[in-house]
Amino acid sequence: MTDVLQSESRDGVLLLTLNRPEARNAVNSALREALAAAMHEFATDDAHRVAIVTGAGDRAFCAGADLKEMARRSTGRPPMDYFAEFGPDDFIEKPVITAVNGAAFAGGFRLAQFGDLCLASETASFAISEAKWSRGAPWAAPLTRMLPRRVLAELLLTAQPISARRAYEVGLVNEVVSAADLLPRAWEVARTIADNAPLSVKAFKWLMRVGAEAGVGATSAIATEIFRPVYDSEDAREGPRAFREGRRPKWQGR
CATH class of the missing domain: 3.90.226.10 (2-enoyl-CoA Hydratase; Chain A, domain 1)
Structure with a gap:
């Protein structure tokens, strides 16, 4: 630096x-x-x-x-x-x-x-x-x-x-x-x-931003799209799998 x-x-x-x-x-x-x-x-x-x-x-x-x-x-x-x-x-x-x-x-x-x-x-x-x-x-x-x-x-x-x-x-x-x-x-x-899932953390940052600038109704509608990449990701499958196997998740960010 x-x-x-x-x-x-x-x-x-x-x-x-x-x-x-x-x-x-x-x-x-x-x-x-x-x-x-x-x-x-x-x-x-x-x-x-x-x-x-x-x-x-x-x-x-x-x-x-x-x-x-x-x-x-x-x-x-x-x-x-x-x-x-x-x-x-x-x-x-x-x-x-x-x-x-x-x-x-x-x-x-x-x-x-x-x-x-x-x-x-x-x-x-x-x-x-x-x-x-x-x-x-x-x-x-x-x-x-x-x-x-x-x-x-x-x-x-x-x-x-x-x-x-x-x-x-x-x-x-x-x-x-x-x-x-x-x-x-x-x-x-x-x-x-x-340690948390990076895609979820990213989406929650966007949720907070949108929520600060729009009403509750608009934020709820937009949130569906904000979290779509999270639900469709490999990490979304890795999280429950790790829970079932009793281990820490291995996040890929995708």
Whole structure:
């Protein structure tokens, strides 16, 4: 990988670590390009079924975009790919876990939000701080469905951080664990997902996406087509066969 982004691969799980701890893992051009390239590779690489994204050090997961770099370049409205766009509408078909080990502010909040699951250390905090610096956050649109209106208003209008525990209480975080347990727990959850049938996992990601954008009736109708490749696959026969034979399934992804 690169100096600003470290990677580790284990049993079908890819760990990506933002590695600019001296800058609170703020995303500059080099990190943005490296992270976008790594996520695009993950999305198309059959060797990895789940990705974990975390930050180096114990102060920050990610402080967002590097404002010092933006000031030097007089960046006004950032281009569409400024903050490591991972795909159309930031959607990829494989699960991503964000392991938030400290402050997740502004674009760092956006990155934490990108995870299908979000685990946080007890010292983590979350803020949409753009209003403090006259910046925008169009990426916050999905939060209009994820959070109650007044919780969202608190985050957007005050630009003040909330604790990991409060983030858990309002549904932004799946689990809060000690700093020492954060990565081990992330690996454990990732392995649990990676052991599941990849076609089913992919279809469930599409189901969640469609469900967030359509009504229940439309989602139910579309779900039949979403799961058709799952039912027609070799894996659909392997699952019951493995259950009958008392062994772990050997997924082919087809």
